[in-house]
Amino acid sequence: MKASQFFISTLKEAPADAEVVSHKLMTRAGLIKKLGAGIYNYMPLGLRVIRKVEAIVREEMNRAGAVELTMPVVQPAELWQETGRFDKMGPELLRIQDRHGRDFVVQPTSEEVITDIARQELKSYKQLPKNFYQIQTKFRDERRPRFGLMRGREFIMKDAYSFDRDQAAAKASYQVMAQAYRRIFDRFGLTYRAVAADSGAIGGDLSEEFQVIAATGEDAIVYCPQSDYAANMEKAEALAPVGPRGAATQPQTKTATPGKSTCADVAELLGVPLSITVKSLVLATDETNEAGEIVKTQVWLLLLRGDHDMNEIKAGKVPGLAGFRFATLGEIEEHFGCKPGYLGPIGLKKPLKIVADREVALMADWICGANEVDFHITGVNWGRDLPEPDMVADLRNVVAGDRSPDGKGELAIERGIEVGHVFYLGTKYSQGMNATFLGDDGKPAFFEMGCYGIGVTRLPAAAIEQNHDERGIIWPDAIAPFTVVVCPVGMDRSEAVKATAEQLYADLLAAGVDVILDDRGERPGAMFADWELIGVPHRVTIGDKSLKEGVVEYQHRRDAAATKVAVADILAHVKGRMVV
């Protein structure tokens, strides 16, 4: 490609609404152009990156035996009503009515449609396993779209769906996909981690996220540097501390803590470590009848160390706590006779279920609220001051330094951007849509399903969060809009420069290299700044002066300085630096 035939449009300033570096750089480099909130034009340079991401995904999906098809962007509501998602999903599901007043959605994913295809097309176990995928436009009406392509409303996703005859086969299909994802992310040239993720109501361990490591990532990733353990924060288990519980050494003492309604304030006031305070979180679960009316409410008190954060996924897995909500102020007053900020498990007005985090269950001489405004209790001890908790569970987010669940070291935490997810679905959708096939016993059985996503338009943003400097983007070769840029200086003044540039351009093209020749006639400073901003990894500069010495200059985007290379050697040199 010659730049004069292409479209390069860089900006000095990032848009005012760009909060993260990838959004700033993608806009400044002219990769994307905002059309509306969370809605972007993919400009020519950006589209090239997206197409390269798609091509790698497609190749590896095909290699893994998945078959590509496309499902419509605009989908009739009927199938979504069949699974109940048309009503259950929030306003992030974009609903439309057509000219006849019929309901439609703009697809956010396609479980319903693919299950509908499967129940019509896959009649027999002999047709299984089957894995269908599409690379298609999706829409999620985010309440607050932001961060450019990172959390847009319209985006491109690769979504795959596997259909199997039984759990064992479904798990094998899942593993095939997990392996394909590793190859895909390896090929992207990014630093990433596959982390165990929560698999929701389905249980089991067949849920992994593929996280691109970046300090600016929204997700906390937990891993053990001494082993291959890795999980996201929702999933990572906090092991029970090594017991036994310490003996009580302090008397239970009601202590004035005027205005100190947080554990941190109390610890500071009393001059004690935050880790001996205990926070009280009040939850509730409602039992409903068939009409959806609440017939019974159970209130719960969860106790966590003051320096720990509750993990809502884990809390929801405590028996009885599925679908919990936070208690109302009325419910809190009713059970504690006190407002939040000074709550504790001692002296309750009305009984409730107490769940202690594993850490709290083994604490001695701890501090909690006194159920009286401006008072806490110090020196609290299980057994002596209050009964043992009703339940002990892992309720908290792990912190750096916690023991790894595999027993092989200590946990570390880093930030990541989720760009892929493999997930074993079980029979959730096949049962919901009565999607069956005939088994080898001649009886109908529900498909065992898995689903597998990659955020095609999010990936470039994640790549930039991981790979940039103050001058701009630094693309990995595999997904760079161009792999090599040839920059002639003074092409219009020097026949030698022009001829050498054109020859190198032709040689690179002939060698199958994705090269762009900058023939725009820009001044060197502006030209270099453009390409550093755009982030093309390999640059060859051809100038009249160096050409007289028989050399040109090569500089990788990560190199501190250019290297002089003999004209005769430059093609081999560039190819030698390329990551194939």
Place this chain on the structure above:
Amino acid sequence: MKASQFFISTLKEAPADAEVVSHKLMTRAGLIKKLGAGIYNYMPLGLRVIRKVEAIVREEMNRAGAVELTMPVVQPAELWQETGRFDKMGPELLRIQDRHGRDFVVQPTSEEVITDIARQELKSYKQLPKNFYQIQTKFRDERRPRFGLMRGREFIMKDAYSFDRDQAAAKASYQVMAQAYRRIFDRFGLTYRAVAADSGAIGGDLSEEFQVIAATGEDAIVYCPQSDYAANMEKAEALAPVGPRGAATQPQTKTATPGKSTCADVAELLGVPLSITVKSLVLATDETNEAGEIVKTQVWLLLLRGDHDMNEIKAGKVPGLAGFRFATLGEIEEHFGCKPGYLGPIGLKKPLKIVADREVALMADWICGANEVDFHITGVNWGRDLPEPDMVADLRNVVAGDRSPDGKGELAIERGIEVGHVFYLGTKYSQGMNATFLGDDGKPAFFEMGCYGIGVTRLPAAAIEQNHDERGIIWPDAIAPFTVVVCPVGMDRSEAVKATAEQLYADLLAAGVDVILDDRGERPGAMFADWELIGVPHRVTIGDKSLKEGVVEYQHRRDAAATKVAVADILAHVKGRMVV
């Protein structure tokens, strides 16, 4: 590709709602699968065809210097309000509200968005010409979607938009696109015709449709077999007959024609040719004030030969008739004192403007209504019985045998399916959206634009309408889902068959041929029926018996019978039959 790794799903019966052969065959061959009215899944085989169409379009658009980008499927209404199309377009524009109640559309085309990009990005004449294109999902909420992909609601279109500094440059850009389209349609391997089309209010001759010739086509195409003249029916000019007008030979006679209210009935009753009758069409034009209220109405009488059809596009181009409507019964009574069926230009109650078709203007001794129910007048002659018409114009559709407008022969008419359109837009959108660039005189000027569409998902349907037989589809090589199918018979019973099939498959793959090996183990009859239905153009059958004679069988989808080819020669034979 091996069929066992792919997805083949053919049907014996076409769906009940399939009216045209392409819809029937695409469904039966498993290329598409209906999800809702006018909304289809592109199944694996169908998607392969679509991708090949896209690839050819992309290559030729790039070669022609156009630059690819992508504009969102869901677009904010603001730009559409800026041009007024948000309100002006009918319900075929799918309108959405997001969770915040803001208006959006699902793009049917993207003139507004690309013009918005241009007015921001193209600041100077130095950046021109520029041509941007996308291959993207579109939606038109057709009132009555039908014919499968031929008139769907969701579809894929390639739309390109050129931006130029002046008319001359815009016309050059238009010609570059028209040439690119010829290359594209040549490469598809279809019989097509580029026909002049009406260019609407913009005028000029810069509008051409690319029509795939098919007996089932919705459009009538006019062409001259003796020259390169071709136009669609709306556009094709009916030349004035060679004069002079014949002399009057009959007296004007009021003739009873009880109950005969059509020209055909009258001609039959009187035993005269239909071509000497004249039909009266009554139109009206309204003049409105700024408030949109009608301040004046002009009624028009158009006279056409009884055997000719009015061309509404041509009528609308008669000076004063732009935006005409058909007259109301009241207006007809007011001017003619008679109801429709017996109208004529003689003895009007109130004057109106009379426009005669070129043919009618030169007729003598003709027949028209008497403005009295159950009566016509015969022997009517201009000048003698009524004044010369106010205007003479080309008002009719041409018919086969008319003289070609280029004077080089007689017109013929065939049917076509419109799959592409190149169109000079002028400054319609750039003025509507105040999209300017700085000219070389330092002054802002409106972009001269063109737009260029190809119906990517309609093209395969048109290809099938043109290329099929009673057994199924016959794909041109360029857009076949697979170019070659290797059909081993009894692969599971014969090692020789298996080995030969695998070897030929590997050889074809190595030669870069898009081949599928049917390793499904189907019986020969079912296997052949599948591939004839699917329409893969080249088939090699490998059987144990012929293999013992050292031969395999080659059959092109259009061949009446198979040809025996030595195993050693089959690769060369297949390649020799392929259209590269």
